[in-house]
Amino acid sequence: MSEKPLIDVAQEKILSLAEETKFAANGIVSRTLLRTATSRIVLFGFAEGQELTEHTSTQSAVVQILSGECEFSLGGKPHAAKAGDLIYMPPNLAHAVTATKQFSMLLTLSKTEPVSVKS
Numbered sequence: 001m002s003e004k005p006l007i008d009v010a011q012e013k014i015l016s017l018a019e020e021t022k023f024a025a026n027g028i029v030s031r032t033l034l035r036t037a038t039s040r041i042v043l044f045g046f047a048e049g050q051e052l053t054e055h056t057s058t059q060s061a062v063v064q065i066l067s068g069e070c071e072f073s074l075g076g077k078p079h080a081a082k083a084g085d086l087i088y089m090p091p092n093l094a095h096a097v098t099a100t101k102q103f104s105m106l107l108t109l110s111k112t113e114p115v116s117v118k119s
Contacts, residue, residue, distance in 0.1 A: 003032045005032045009035075009036055015033065017066055017106065018066075020033070020043055021043055021066065021067070022045050023045040023046075023104075026049075028047070028050050029044070030044050033106075037111075038111045039108065039109060041109075042107045043106055044104060044105050044106075046068075046097075048099050049098075051097060054094050055094070055095065056092050056093065058091050059111050060089070060091055061088070061108065061109050061110075063086070063087040063107050064087075064106040065083050065087075065103060065104075065105050066103075066104040067102075067103055068082070068101045068103025069081065069082045069083075069099075070082075070097050070100055070103045070105070073094075073095060073098075074087070075093055075095075091112060
């Protein structure tokens with residue numbers, strides 16, 4: 001069963017990301033904020049030391065680090081990330097994340113359409 005998004009696409013809404021971010025003592029809390037046919041926005045709160053192991057997505061992804069610090073591995077290369085950083089990942093890029101301190105991030109997934117090249 002999928003989580004009901006906090007935002008109804010038929011209604012305008014203003015959210016405080018700081019207020020909506022939840023943390024668990026030894027876990028990761030994710031909350032779907034918005035879901036449409038072509039995109040999804042998810043808010044994450046990571047306890048220090050928590051991680052998402054390497055995985056891929058068929059969608060383009062943009063991650064905004066909202067608070068704290070983490071290590072983002074993109075294509076097997078680790079990168080330190082902190083509040084204010086923006087990370088773009090094309091589809092099918094292997095990636096992983098580890099919370100080096102408690103941190104929060106906003107993930108935006110977008111279905112991409114094939115680009116046609118005109119000659």
